[in-house]
Each structure stands twice: as C-alpha cells, then as structure tokens.
Amino acid sequence: MRSYIIRRCIFAVVLVFISTIIAFTFLKLSPGKPGAADINPRVSQAYLDQQQRFYGLNRSPVTQYFSWLGVMRFIGKDTRGGLLQGDLGLSFKYQQPVAQVLKPRLLATLSLNIITMLFTWSVAVPLGIWAAVKQYKLPDKLLSLCSFTGMSLPGFFSALFLLWIFASHYHWLPAGGLVSLDHDTLGFFPRMLDYARHMILPIVVMTFGALASLQRYSRGNMLEVLREQYVTTARAKGLSESRVIYKHALRNAINPLVTMLGFEFAGLFGGAALLENVINYPGMGQLMLEALRAKDQCLVMTTFLLGSIMLNIGNLLAEILLAAVDPRVSYV
Amino acid sequence: MIRQCISARIVLIAIVVLLTVPAGQRALAADDTAGVVSPNVGIKPVAEADYKPVVGKSGGRVVRDALGEPKSFNPITAGETSTTEFTARIFQTLLDQNPFTGEVRPLLAESFEVAADGVTWTFHLRHGVVFNDGTPLTAHDVEFTWNDLVYDLTRPAGTEERWPCSDRDACTFDGKIIKVEAVDDYTVRFTSPIKIAIFDKLAGFVPVLSKKTYEEMAKNGKFGGALGTDSKPEELVGTGPFMFGEYVRGQKVILKRNPHYWKKDAAGNSLPYLDILAFNIVRDTNTMLIDFQQGTSDVFGPRSGKDIAQLKPKQQEGNYSLYQFGPDDGDMFICFNQNLDAAKEGKIPDYKIQWFRDQRFRQAISLAIDRKAQVKNIRQNLGYEEPCTFTLAAGPFRQDGFAPRPYDPDKAKALLADMGFKPDADGIMHDAQGHELSFTLNTNSENEMRVQTMDFIRKDLEKIGIKVNGRPLEFNKLVDMMDVTFDFDAIVMGLTGGREPHFGANVWKSDSRLHMWWPRQKTPSTTWEKRIDELFTQGIQEMDKAKRKAIYREWVQIAYDQQPFIYLTVGEDTAVLRNRFGNIFPAPIGGLFHNEEEVFVK
Numbered sequence: 001m002r003s004y005i006i007r008r009c010i011f012a013v014v015l016v017f018i019s020t021i022i023a024f025t026f027l028k029l030s031p032g033k034p035g036a037a038d039i040n041p042r043v044s045q046a047y048l049d050q051q052q053r054f055y056g057l058n059r060s061p062v063t064q065y066f067s068w069l070g071v072m073r074f075i076g077k078d079t080r081g082g083l084l085q086g087d088l089g090l091s092f093k094y095q096q097p098v099a100q101v102l103k104p105r106l107l108a109t110l111s112l113n114i115i116t117m118l119f120t121w122s123v124a125v126p127l128g129i130w131a132a133v134k135q136y137k138l139p140d141k142l143l144s145l146c147s148f149t150g151m152s153l154p155g156f157f158s159a160l161f162l163l164w165i166f167a168s169h170y171h172w173l174p175a176g177g178l179v180s181l182d183h184d185t186l187g188f189f190p191r192m193l194d195y196a197r198h199m200i201l202p203i204v205v206m207t208f209g210a211l212a213s214l215q216r217y218s219r220g221n222m223l224e225v226l227r228e229q230y231v232t233t234a235r236a237k238g239l240s241e242s243r244v245i246y247k248h249a250l251r252n253a254i255n256p257l258v259t260m261l262g263f264e265f266a267g268l269f270g271g272a273a274l275l276e277n278v279i280n281y282p283g284m285g286q287l288m289l290e291a292l293r294a295k296d297q298c299l300v301m302t303t304f305l306l307g308s309i310m311l312n313i314g315n316l317l318a319e320i321l322l323a324a325v326d327p328r329v330s331y332v
Numbered sequence: 333m334i335r336q337c338i339s340a341r342i343v344l345i346a347i348v349v350l351l352t353v354p355a356g357q358r359a360l361a362a363d364d365t366a367g368v369v370s371p372n373v374g375i376k377p378v379a380e381a382d383y384k385p386v387v388g389k390s391g392g393r394v395v396r397d398a399l400g401e402p403k404s405f406n407p408i409t410a411g412e413t414s415t416t417e418f419t420a421r422i423f424q425t426l427l428d429q430n431p432f433t434g435e436v437r438p439l440l441a442e443s444f445e446v447a448a449d450g451v452t453w454t455f456h457l458r459h460g461v462v463f464n465d466g467t468p469l470t471a472h473d474v475e476f477t478w479n480d481l482v483y484d485l486t487r488p489a490g491t492e493e494r495w496p497c498s499d500r501d502a503c504t505f506d507g508k509i510i511k512v513e514a515v516d517d518y519t520v521r522f523t524s525p526i527k528i529a530i531f532d533k534l535a536g537f538v539p540v541l542s543k544k545t546y547e548e549m550a551k552n553g554k555f556g557g558a559l560g561t562d563s564k565p566e567e568l569v570g571t572g573p574f575m576f577g578e579y580v581r582g583q584k585v586i587l588k589r590n591p592h593y594w595k596k597d598a599a600g601n602s603l604p605y606l607d608i609l610a611f612n613i614v615r616d617t618n619t620m621l622i623d624f625q626q627g628t629s630d631v632f633g634p635r636s637g638k639d640i641a642q643l644k645p646k647q648q649e650g651n652y653s654l655y656q657f658g659p660d661d662g663d664m665f666i667c668f669n670q671n672l673d674a675a676k677e678g679k680i681p682d683y684k685i686q687w688f689r690d691q692r693f694r695q696a697i698s699l700a701i702d703r704k705a706q707v708k709n710i711r712q713n714l715g716y717e718e719p720c721t722f723t724l725a726a727g728p729f730r731q732d733g734f735a736p737r738p739y740d741p742d743k744a745k746a747l748l749a750d751m752g753f754k755p756d757a758d759g760i761m762h763d764a765q766g767h768e769l770s771f772t773l774n775t776n777s778e779n780e781m782r783v784q785t786m787d788f789i790r791k792d793l794e795k796i797g798i799k800v801n802g803r804p805l806e807f808n809k810l811v812d813m814m815d816v817t818f819d820f821d822a823i824v825m826g827l828t829g830g831r832e833p834h835f836g837a838n839v840w841k842s843d844s845r846l847h848m849w850w851p852r853q854k855t856p857s858t859t860w861e862k863r864i865d866e867l868f869t870q871g872i873q874e875m876d877k878a879k880r881k882a883i884y885r886e887w888v889q890i891a892y893d894q895q896p897f898i899y900l901t902v903g904e905d906t907a908v909l910r911n912r913f914g915n916i917f918p919a920p921i922g923g924l925f926h927n928e929e930e931v932f933v934k
Contacts, residue, residue, distance in 0.1 A: 031817070032808030039811055041827060041838040043411045044501035045845050051411075051496050054556075095403040096561055104581050168622050175622035181395060181584055181610055280619045282582040295808060 001323070004331040005316065012312035016305065021065070023304045027297065028061045034092040034295045055092055056080075057297075068301055083305075089298030093291065098302045101287070106269060108178055109276075109283035112199060113268050116206040124211045125257065128218025132253075133245060135223060143215065150212030155275045159205045163279060166201065174198055176280025202281050206272060217260070222253040258325050262318025266311040371714050371904060373640055374654030377920040380432035385915045387599045388932030393608035394913070394925075397620040397629045401613055402585060405568055405576060406559035407539040408481045409495045419539065421587055421609065421928070422464075423570035426455055426474070427536030431922020434727040434831045436532050440469065440540055440571065441520075450527040450875060453535065457518040463542045464575045464590040465566065471514035476543035478512035480550040487553065495556025499538045510535065527873050529880055530834055542569040573604040573929035585611040595929055605932035625650070630910045631924065636781065636903060637712020643908050650910075655918050657905040659716050661725035662828040664785065665897035666773070668694060670849040672857060674818035683767050684821060687751075688849075694895040696747035700796050701789055702739045706901050710784045714906070718899040720892040722884065725902075726920045727831030729881055731888045741796050748796070761797040770799030771821035774813065777804035782824050785900060789824070814848050823848070824900075831921065833884045837868050840887070849896045860890050 034057060052058045056067055056078075066072050068089055070082025081087035088098035131140040166173040174180065178198050186194060225231065226249055234244045273285030280286075284303065291299035323329045400414045407419035426441040438444075441455040461469040479485045482500050484493040493500065503510050508525035515521050522535055545567075549555040559568060561579055565588075568576040573593045577586035587609040595603045612628065614620055617635055621642075624632035627650070634640050644654055668688035675685040687693045703717035716724055717736035724730070752764035761769035773789060775782040783804050790800040805813075813820040825848065827839065839846040842856040842865055856862035867887045874880040891897065907924055909916065915930040925931065 032806070032812040033816070039814075039827070039846060040411065041846055042502075042830075042835055043498055044838065046501045047411055047496045047498050048845075050493070054496070093403075094401055094561075100562070100581070108582075163622075168625065171626045174628070175626065176614065176619045177583065177612070179583060181612055181628070183583075277615070280615050282615075286615065293806060293808060 001331055005320070008316050008319075012309075012316070016308050016312060019308045020069075020301065020305060024061075024065045024068075024301060027295065027300055028064075030295075032295050033057070034297060055090065055297075057092075064297070068298060088302045091291075091296050091299045093294040093296040093299065098298050101299060102302065102306075105282060105284050105287045108281065109270075109285070110268060112202055112206070112281065112283060115199070116203055116210065117264060117268075119203065119207045120210045120214055121261075123207075124214035125218045125254070127211075128215040128220075129222050129245075129250065129253065131215065131219045132222035132226065140219075143219075147212040147216050150208050151216070153209070155205050155209045155272060156278045158208060159201065159275050159278045162201055162205065173201055178282055202275065202279055205275060205279075214257075214260075218253065218257060221256055222249065225249045225253045228252075255322075255325050259318045259322045262316075262321050263314055265317050266314025269306055269310050371656075373644060373714065373904070374656040374906060375918060376655075377432075377657055377918045380430075380919075383432070383917045383919075383927075385597070385917070385927060385930045387597050387601065388605045388914050388930065390601070390605050390932070391607055392933030393606060393610055394631065394931070395610045395612065395629045396631055397614045397623050398585065398611040399614060399617065399620070401581065402561060402579065404560050405563050405579075406555075407570075408477075408497050408499070408541070409556060411496070411498050418576070418585055418587065418611075419570075420572075421574045422568050422572045422576055423539035423541065424572050425537045425539050426457075427532055429831075429921065431919035431926035434921045436536060441536070444532065444536070446531070446875075451524045453522040453524065453531055454515070455520045455522070455536075457520065458594070459518060461571055461594040462592045463545075463569050463571050464592050465542070465545070465569050466592050467542065467544055469540065469542075469571055470517045471520045472517070473543045474520045474540050475512050475514040476547065476550075477538065477541050478510070480543075481541060481546065481555060482538060483509050484550070486551050494553045499534075503534055503538075527875070529872055529875050530832060533832055540571065545569040574609055577608070583613055585613065587611075593929065597930065604929035606928070609928075624652075624908065630913075632908050634906045634908065636710070637714035640714055640906060641712060647908075651912070652908050652910045655907045655909065655924060657907070657918065657920055657923065658726055659718075659724035660903045660905040661727075661830065662826055662902060663718065663721055663897070664782065664824065664826045664900045664902065666697065666789065666822055666824055666900070667848045667897050668697075668822045669818065669820050670857070670896070671818045672850070679817065679819040680821065681767075683763065683765060684771065687763070687769075688821075690751060691894055692747045692751050694898060696744040696751075696796075697793065697798075698737050698895055698898045699740045699747070700744040700798075701737075701792050701898070701900065703736060703901055704739060705792075706785060706788050710781060710788065711901060711903055715901050715903040718902045720888050720899055721836070721897070722833060722888050723892075725831070728877075729831065729833050729884055731881075731885050734888065734892055741792075745796050755797050759797045760799060768799065769797065770801065772801040772803050773822050773824060774803045774805050774810055774820055775824035776807040776810050778807065779826075782826065786824050789900075815845070815851065833887070834868065834872050837872075840891075841865050841868050858894075860894050864890055 034055070049058075056064060059067070063072065066082075067078050067080075068082050070084030070087070072078035073081045073085055080089075082089065088102070090096070091098050091101050094101050127143060131143045134140045163175065167175040174197060178195070180194055180198070183191060183194050231244060231249055234248050235241075239247075269284055273289045275281070276283045276285040277289065287299070288303045290296075291303060319331070323331060398414070398417060402415050402418055403412060404410060404415055405419055405422070407416070407423045410416055410419060424440050426439060427436045427444070428439045429435070430437045438458070440458055440461060442458045444453060444455040446453050455474070457469065457471055457474070463469060482497055482503065484495065484497075484500075487494055505524075505526050505528075510525065511523040513521050522531070524531055528534065546555060546558070546569075549558050561581070563576065565576045565578070571594065573590055573595070574587040575590045577588040579585045589604055589607050591602070593603055597603055612623065614623065620629070620632055621634075621639060623629045625643075625646075634643060640654070647653060669680055670685065670689045671680070672685060672689075674680050675682045707713060707715045707717060718724055719734035719736045722729055722731055723734040748761060748769075753761040753769055755761055763769065773786055775786045777783060786802045786804070790802045793800045810823060814823065814825075827846075838844045839848070841847065842850075842853040842861045845851050847853065850857060853861070856865055864887055867883050871880055871883045871887075874883055909924055912934050914932045914934045915927060916924060917927065918924055919926050
C-alpha cells in the first residue's frame with residue numbers, strides 16, 4: 001500500500017508538471033494579452049510597454065513559463081523568484097502578489113464548500129436511504145420530485161431567483177459579498193450572524209443542487225444492495241427489517257459513496273464560477289474566471305496548479321478510502 | 333458611478349466603461365444644440381452663481397460601491413480609475429477643473445502665469461497648505477515630485493525610468509522634458525521645451541507628493557513598487573481632504589478625514605466635515621443597484637432608463653433624489669476596418685476594405701441606422717442621438733450646430749447604388765464584382781447596451797439589403813482584433829473622451845495606438861487623416877482660446893463628414909443620492925461631489 005502511494009505521488013508530480021505546460025500553452029495560444037482590456041486613450045504606448053517589461057511579458061513564452069516555474073531565477077537570469085522559490089508571481093490584474101490575492105478567496109470558497117458538503121451529506125444520504133426503503137411510496141415520490149427539480153434547475157437560475165426575492169424585492173438578505181461594511185466593529189455573535197446572512201444564499205443554492213444528485217445516488221445504491229441475495233438471505237433468516245437494512249444493507253450501500261467523498265475533496269478549492277458571479281461571492285470561481293478573462297498569467301497558472309494538485313490528491317484519497325472500506329480492493 | 337472633481341485627473345482619465353462626469357443640462361437650455369431635447373427626470377445642475385455652501389456639522393460618512401479592487405495607491409504610476417478614485421482624494425494637484433465650466437481653477441497653486449515666450453510658466457503656491465502628516469507644502473515638494481517621481485531623474489545615468497508614469501509620457505515632447513525648479517519656497521517655474529496651450533491642464537493636474545516622505549524611495553528606486561495596496565495610512569502623505577484608512581481585499585476601502593486639511597469653512601471650522609468615505613468593493617453594477625435599493629450605499633449612477641424606471645417612483649420611501657446632468661461624454665460608435673496592410677496580408681478580403689474605405693459606404697450605413705429607435709428602446713428615452721464626438725457633452729470645447737444624422741434608408745440605398753451595389757432577387761446587395769454585401773459586426777459581450785445596439789443595427793441594415801452577422805465577443809479578444817490581428821470587419825465600441833480634445837490624440841492621430849480603423853500608420857493614408865494630424869499638432873500650440881476651439885471644430889467637422897467612427901447614441905448622465913447630505917450642489921461637469929470636503933450629514 002505504502003509503495004503504491006509513493007508511486008502515485010511521483011506520478012502525480014509529473015502529471016501536474018505536464019498539465020501546467022499544457023495550460024500555459026493554451027493560455028498563450030488564446031487571443032488577447034494581459035492588460036489589453038485597458039483601452040484608456042490617456043494611457044500612452046510607452047506606459048503600456050513599460051508595464052509589459054515590468055511583468056516580463058515582453059519575453060518569449062518559453063522564457064515566461066520557465067520564469068513562472070522559477071528556473072530563470074535558479075540559473076540567475078531573473079531577479080524575481082518563481083514556483084521553485086515558493087513565489088507564485090505577481091498578478092497583472094491586481095498588481096499584487098498572487099498569494100495575497102488568493103488567500104481571502106481560498107478561505108471564502110473553502111468555508112462555503114465545507115459547509116455545503118456537511119449539509120449535503122448529512123441530509124442527502126439518509127434521505128436517499130429512506131427513499132430506497134420506501135420505494136414507490138409517497139415519501140419516495142415526493143423526494144424524487146424534489147430531486148429532479150433540484151437537478152434540472154441550474155444553480156445560477158435558482159440563485160438569481162432567490163436573489164430577486166430575498167435581496168432585491170424584500171431586502172432581507174444582502175446582494176453579495178462576504179461581510180457587511182461595519183463587520184469588524186461588531187461583537188462575536190453579530191459577526192457570525194453577518195457571515196450567516198451573506199452565506200445563506202450560496203449555501204442554499206449549492207446544497208439544493210448537490211443534494212438532489214447525491215440523494216438519487218444513495219437511493220440507487222441502496223436499492224441495488226437491497227436486491228442482493230444476502231439481503232434476501234438475511235430476511236429469510238427472519239431478521240427484523242430494520243436489522244436487515246441498517247446492519248447488512250446500509251454498510252454496503254455507503255461504500256461507493258465514500259469514494260465519492262474523496263472526489264469531492266478535489267473540488268474543495270474549486271469554486272462554482274457561475275454561481276459565485278451571480279451572487280457576487282468573493283470566491284475562487286469568480287477569481288479564476290476573471291483571471292482567465294484578463295489573461296492574468298500568474299494568477300491563472302496558480303489557480304490551475306491548485307486545481308490539478310487537489311484533483312490528484314482527491315483521486316488518491318478516493319482510492320485509499322475505497323481500499324479502507326472495501327476488503328475486496330487492495331493495491332500493491 | 334458618480335465622479336467628483338477634487339482633481340481633474342479623475343475626469344481626464346477616461347475609461348471604456350460608459351460612466352463619466354456629468355454634462356450640462358443647464359448649458360444646453362441656454363444654447364440649444366440642434367435637435368437635442370433632454371428628458372425631464374430629476375434635479376438639474378445649479379448655476380455657478382448659486383453655489384453657496386453653508387456651514388455644516390462634522391461627522392458621519394458617505395458609503396459608495398466601488399467597481400473592482402484598487403491596484404495600488406500610487407498616484408504617479410497609476411493608470412486606471414480603480415486607483416485614482418482613491419488617490420484623487422488623498423493627493424491634490426496645483427490646479428483643478430471648475431465643476432461648472434470645465435475651465436481650470438486654482439487649487440494648491442493660488443495663481444499662475446505664462447511669460448511672453450509662451451514656454452515659461454510660473455506657479456505661485458498657496459501659503460498654509462500642509463500635508464496630512466502636518467508638514468507644510470513648499471515649492472520643493474513640487475520640484476521633487478516632477479524631477480524625482482515623474483521624470484525619475486535620480487536613476488543611474490543611461491538607464492530607463494524605473495517605473496511607468498502616464499504623466500511623464502504626456503509631458504515629454506519629442507524626448508524633451510519640462511524643466512521644473514523651485515524659485516523660492518512658494519514659487520515654481522516650469523520651462524517647457526515647446527509652446528503648449530494646455531500646459532496648465534498637463535502640468536497643473538499632476539498630484540504633488542511630499543518630498544520628505546518619498547525622497548529616499550525615489551533615490552533607491554523603490555518608489556515604483558511603493559504605495560501598494562498593503563500600504564499603511566501614514567505611508568500615503570498628500571494634501572487632500574481625506575487620507576487612507578484601510579483596505580480589506582475584496583471588501584472595502586476606507587478613507588478617513590485628514591485632520592490637517594488646509595481648507596476652512598466660512599466660520600473658520602476645519603474641513604472636511606465627513607469623518608469617513610467608505611467604499612464597498614463590488615464586482616458588478618447589478619449589485620450596486622441592489623445595494624443602493626437596500627440602503628447599503630448612499631449613491632449610485634443608474635446605468636440606463638431601466639434603472640431609472642425602478643428608482644424614480646421610490647424616491648420618497650427610499651429617501652433619495654434623482655439628479656440629471658445632461659448628455660454623458662461617453663461615445664458609442666461603429667468602426668469599420670480600413671487597414672490596407674491587413675488586406676495586403678490577407679487578414680480581410682480586399683474588396684471589403686475597398687467598401688469600408690469609401691466615404692459613401694460609411695455615410696450609407698450611418699443613414700440606414702434608426703438612432704431614434706435606439707434611444708427610445710435601448711435607453712428608454714433617456715439619451716440622445718449623437719451627431720459626432722464633442723457635440724453633446726457640456727464643456728469649453730463642445731461644438732454646437734451639428735445635427736444628428738437623419739434616418740434615411742432610401743438615401744442610403746442611393747449611395748450604395750452610386751457605389752455600384754445592386755440588389756439580387758432576394759433583395760441582398762451585391763457589389764459590381766458580385767460580392768454579397770455582408771460583414772461581421774463585433775462587440776464586447778459583457779456590455780449589454782452595446783449588444784442590444786448591435787442587434788438594432790443588424791435589423792436596420794437588413795432592411796436595405798445588407799447582411800450583418802452580429803458577434804458578441806470577450807472584451808480581450810475584441811481588443812486583440814483591434815490592436816494586434818486587425819482581422820475584423822466592424823466593431824461597436826465606446827470611448828470616453830473627457831472634455832479636452834487633445835486627450836483624444838491617442839485615438840485621432842494616424843500614428844496612434846487607438847486609431848481603431850487603422851492604428852499606428854507610418855504616414856496618414858488619406859488627406860483627411862493628414863489634416864486631423866495637423867489640427868491636433870496646431871491645437872496643442874494655439875494659446876488663443878477661441879482660435880483653439882475653431883481648430884478643433886474643423887476636426888469635428890472632418891469626423892462628422894468622414895465618419896471613421898459612426899456615432900450612435902449617448903445616455904443621459906444621472907445619479908441618485910440619499911437626501912441626508914448637505915451642501916450638495918450638482919454641477920454640469922463636476923457632478924454631485926465636486927465639493928466633497930464641504931458635504932456634511934444633515
């Protein structure tokens with residue numbers, strides 16, 4: 001197991017490295033250049049040229065890539081460090097170090113995702129099981145209706161709808177952001193309440209969307225398990241229905257879900273770009289989209305790097321979890 | 333977004349987004365531009381004579397929404413409004429713009445004069461001005477700002493300037509810089525390498541920084557990266573009414589009252605009255621609207637008639653008022669590609685370039701567009717048909733007497749027929765060689781108004797047999813087409829010009845980078861472009877105001893006849909503000925907060 005993990009990690013590093021090359025290539029091949037959005041007539045060509053030089057954008061794309069990686073600094077050709085030196089570079093759009101731009105966004109997205117995940121899992125899995133047990137009865141039908149509604153409604157649409165009702169029409173909830181202006185003058189509890197008021201909309205929307213599919217998924221798993229022969233055997237032995245379900249079926253129904261949990265980990269830092277834009281939530285999705293649109297090189301590369309690292313870790317985690325819960329699976 | 337006019341820099345720095353300094357409704361009534369009837373929706377600007385601030389009381393704050401993060405707080409290296417919005421309140425300039433007339437008026441300099449040679453300008457500083465750290469402002473600070481910060485003269489010999497600076501580029505003429513020296517503590521002498529009519533607007537609108545604070549940074553070259561977003565309040569030393577408080581990334585910028593501010597009110601109390609200017613950082617204008625409706629922010633610049641329709645009926649219950657300032661100075665236009673080099677390189681078919689370069693073609697397109705319908709449907713009647721640039725927005729250089737283009741599809745067809753176009757059986761025009769008359773019209777997808785306008789144009793042109801393929805694009809891609817690849821047919825674009833025609837030189841001179849129909853030409857490709865080049869060169873050297881205006885009138889006339897930009901519509905500049913503030917004197921050019929230091933909470 002350990003050697004497998006080590007091998008996987010080495011492989012992951014290579015994979016991430018290659019994927020950064022691909023990402024950078026695509027970034028360079030796509031039309032537009034950083035700072036092009038500035039067609040201010042009062043800004044002179046000389047100013048723009050100097051800016052391009054300052055950010056090293058006048059060099060060849062290969063040099064730019066190696067500079068981002070930190071190789072140029074390593075061989076003494078760059079004054080600024082790169083990834084190898086632990087420097088994520090300067091964001092062109094924000095004119096600030098990428099790490100500084102990223103930090104508050106990461107926290108915002110992470111807290112949103114973790115809370116959403118907690119809600120979703122603690123509600124969806126039991127609901128799915130319940131629906132499976134009550135298959136084709138009223139609760140199942142009601143839950144199916146909700147699930148299909150939730151799955152088919154795009155997140156941005158429900159977000160807009162809720163925003164329209166609660167923020168625009170009734171003014172109960174703020175229209176976006178993470179905290180209100182006077183947040184830091186408040187006491188602890190009002191402060192938490194302030195967070196809650198700002199996060200409730202995104203959480204509701206994201207939970208609703210994720211809930212639906214996860215609930216369907218766990219229902220499907222449970223139904224599959226309930227059709228297994230050992231369940232019939234257990235019932236034939238004369239075990240009580242609750243014992244059959246909770247002791248025998250449930251464990252096996254949950255196994256595949258545990259793997260999913262690993263995959264969800266991969267998405268922890270990835271924001272929901274569309275949703276974040278609609279409700280003006282200062283998270284990673286919004287940042288990534290803006291960075292891409294502005295072709296903010298270092299910022300795009302860093303968010304991409306983060307995403308691919310998380311994906312690799314998530315996959316690995318899923319595999320380890322699967323081995324842990326399912327005795328049939330083992331890695332050598 | 334409402335702009336104030338503490339420093340005219342904010343006015344002059346133009347951005348693409350069509351949010352600008354209000355223009356004069358009152359002025360329009362006085363000498364009515366042909367055909368311009370302003371809708372009546374809100375409170376109109378007051379006359380300069382009625383600007384009589386009262387003694388207010390201290391305390392309170394104004395909360396605004398700001399679009400996007402500040403990039404730095406460095407007023408010298410800044411090139412974008414997201415930064416100058418803040419720096420213009422912290423740092424001041426020698427002169428600023430009269431919010432009612434658009435002329436220059438004294439600020440840090442009490443007076444200035446130009447010698448008979450036309451190149452020596454002497455500025456006399458106001459006595460008693462102090463920086464927000466309590467140290468007095470002297471001529472040495474001005475000298476330092478220019479020599480060390482703007483021109484970066486302390487850099488090692490033979491090297492390039494260590495930080496970018498737009499003012500440096502604007503104040504460098506054929507490689508020669510302005511000589512700046514402090515004659516005594518309160519007198520600064522500028523010696524310009526050439527005669528420049530707008531010297532006061534160029535040199536007078538550069539912020540003045542404290543020598544004591546920044547001298548070391550300038551010498552060791554760290555100034556370029558200094559005054560960043562992680563600055564501490566005491567690191568931003570200016571003479572403005574407000575000083576830097578704090579910046580929380582993604583959330584807010586707080587400016588606080590400068591206790592050392594040099595201006596006093598009539599009763600001798602120190603200004604400003606407001607304790608805090610708070611800016612919530614938001615990402616889109618929809619949030620701004622909701623924030624205003626919820627009462628989170630105090631002021632908002634409605635984007636179109638749609639917002640006004642929502643805001644107007646609720647003025648009483650929301651305790652706010654609607655203000656209107658006349659035509660916005662943001663232009664919207666179609667620009668056809670006229671780049672012969674691009675055609676040579678095969679980036680665009682040769683026959684298309686021939687169409688687009690034909691004046692009759694552009695006239696025909698212009699005549700076939702129903703601008704009235706656009707004003708009515710897209711701007712909900714809160715706007716104007718625009719004849720040409722510098723014909724609507726108030727200001728010393730507005731040229732009157734230009735009528736909007738009529739909507740005349742028959743005449744358009746006649747012009748096309750004159751060019752040799754003939755309709756086929758389906759009514760689609762074909763040129764003499766049989767090429768179908770069709771082109772792609774691009775615009776940036778995130779600008780809802782431009783996309784709608786593009787659709788209206790497409791439908792209008794279809795009626796006279798022109799096939800238009802409307803294509804909304806990512807802004808970056810659009811700029812790439814205009815600036816690098818040149819492989820476009822036509823674009824719907826916008827620019828804000830400000831009130832000084834010379835600052836359009838980066839667009840109108842044929843060798844400039846924003847000469848969108850064919851940028852960076854080695855020699856002007858037409859006689860009229862050549863003439864515009866000459867006019868811009870003459871305009872900047874003509875000291876006589878009336879003659880200057882006449883020079884720019886010829887430019888506007890050429891632009892009106894040739895239509896390299898086919899102007900479409902502009903909006904009415906409007907704002908909403910809560911009724912809880914005193915000393916609000918809406919001005920045609922300066923807007924609501926031109927006297928921000930005198931504004932108080934009632």
